[in-house]
Amino acid sequence: MKDTDAETSPGWQPLKGMRVLELAQIMAGPVAGLMLADLGADVIKVEKFPGGDDARSFNSKGAADMPASFEVLNRGKRSIAINLKTPQGRESLRRMVAQADVLTENFRPGTMESLGLGVAELHAINPRLIYCSITGYGSRGPLAERGGFDLILQAFCGLISVTGEPGRPGVKPGVSIADVNAGILGAMGVLGAYVHVLRTGIGQHVETSLLQASMQQLYWYAALFFSGEPLPQRLGTAHPVAAPYQTFGCADGEIAIGGANDTNWARITDVVGHPEWCDDPRFSTARARLQNREALTECLNAALAGHSRAHWEALLSAAGVPVGPVQTVGEALSHPQARAMDMVVDAQTADGGQRPMIGLPLHFSGRNAPATTAAPRLGEHSGRVLEEFGFSAAEIRALLEQRCILQSGAAGP
Numbered sequence: 287m288k289d290t291d292a293e294t295s296p297g298w299q300p301l302k303g304m305r306v307l308e309l310a311q312i313m314a315g316p317v318a319g320l321m322l323a324d325l326g327a328d329v330i331k332v333e334k335f336p337g338g339d340d341a342r343s344f345n346s347k348g349a350a351d352m353p354a355s356f357e358v359l360n361r362g363k364r365s366i367a368i369n370l371k372t373p374q375g376r377e378s379l380r381r382m383v384a385q386a387d388v389l390t391e392n393f394r395p396g397t398m399e400s401l402g403l404g405v406a407e408l409h410a411i412n413p414r415l416i417y418c419s420i421t422g423y424g425s426r427g428p429l430a431e432r433g434g435f436d437l438i439l440q441a442f443c444g445l446i447s448v449t450g451e452p453g454r455p456g457v458k459p460g461v462s463i464a465d466v467n468a469g470i471l472g473a474m475g476v477l478g479a480y481v482h483v484l485r486t487g488i489g490q491h492v493e494t495s496l497l498q499a500s501m502q503q504l505y506w507y508a509a510l511f512f513s514g515e516p517l518p519q520r521l522g523t524a525h526p527v528a529a530p531y532q533t534f535g536c537a538d539g540e541i542a543i544g545g546a547n548d549t550n551w552a553r554i555t556d557v558v559g560h561p562e563w564c565d566d567p568r569f570s571t572a573r574a575r576l577q578n579r580e581a582l583t584e585c586l587n588a589a590l591a592g593h594s595r596a597h598w599e600a601l602l603s604a605a606g607v608p609v610g611p612v613q614t615v616g617e618a619l620s621h622p623q624a625r626a627m628d629m630v631v632d633a634q635t636a637d638g639g640q641r642p643m644i645g646l647p648l649h650f651s652g653r654n655a656p657a658t659t660a661a662p663r664l665g666e667h668s669g670r671v672l673e674e675f676g677f678s679a680a681e682i683r684a685l686l687e688q689r690c691i692l693q694s695g696a697a698g699p
């Protein structure tokens with residue numbers, strides 16, 4: 287994309303012209319593809335049939351409906367359904383790889399090699415190809431052959447052990463941290479490899495895993511562990527190395543307050559009407575506050591209980607203290623700040639309608655242009671995509687007749 291094009295477009299799409307073949311499914315791989323699509327790449331989902339991406343079946347409405355959970359991760363993409371168990375299907379993919387920039391997959395290690403579609407085979411066809419693999423435990427080590435699941439890797443990597451309330455069993459965070467972060471890391475790896483390709487013409491095998499994506503979240507706890515300091519027990523919303531830095535109860539709900547340094551602690555004590563706490567030996571230093579977190583929490587909960595979240599948010603914010611209400615998901619997504627930062631965008635749906643969805647969490651000089659076309663039906667673009675990759679009409683018909691590809695809808699060759 288030329289700089290002049292970027293200046294005249296409604297949003298900057300730095301990856302416009304990049305072709306991505308997404309063999310990944312469910313969440314981690316599709317998140318990576320969504321990030322690339324939102325940056326302008328042409329992301330083509332290469333799906334099995336029948337069924338396609340397993341996430342298509344995550345449906346609480348009915349078999350004829352496309353799940354909203356699938357739509358939100360696959361908007362802006364196209365779908366081609368190929369039976370990779372057939373020689374013709376595998377050869378069709380190889381022909382596409384020869385003209386692609388990126389291939390993403392999240393099969394168990396060895397699966398792609400068993401199909402003759404491993405890194406070495408595909409780099410022999412296209413040395414510039416960026417081959418991105420997202421696995422569960424990584425491609426080497428004693429657990430490499432295990433499959434990857436968000437819950438299991440969060441448990442394995444220690445995230446559940448440090449999440450939850452004191453004295454109670456650990457809980458999984460309410461969002462799919464391992465899957466989402468693995469997808470973001472995969473996209474970041476693709477971008478790094480793309481820079482390398484532009485400089486050298488040589489592709490890369492980019493690898494990340496749910497294990498790496500989970501363990502990356504442990505920065506604070508790893509710092510304590512590797513320095514020989516004791517690890518705190520589950521702390522609810524509290525921070526392992528700073529206090530007060532957690533949520534507290536108000537008259538109508540909870541509020542999060544960050545008073546991790548002496549300046550903000552002094553401001554908090556003034557706002558809640560207890561300046562004497564600054565001289566209290568339990569709370570007078572950062573270390574003392576951390577050691578006496580339980581007493582500190584009791585004092586602040588009692589002081590805040592008499593007024594609403596909005597009352598305390600206004601006073602603390604005016605005083606310069608980091609503060610925010612504990613909102614529901616609905617409150618957060620409906621807040622005008624979410625729209626202002628383009629984190630909620632209106633995207634098309636497969637039924638011809640429109641629905642708000644999560645947007646691109648990046649801006650370039652104040653702009654972005656997320657892909658808002660509808661998530662594809664299974665095999666919706668099979669014929670059209672193959673035509674773009676140089677397949678003749680006769681070849682496409684033969685593949686359809688031999689059940690090597692599936693074409694649905696009206697988007698044929």
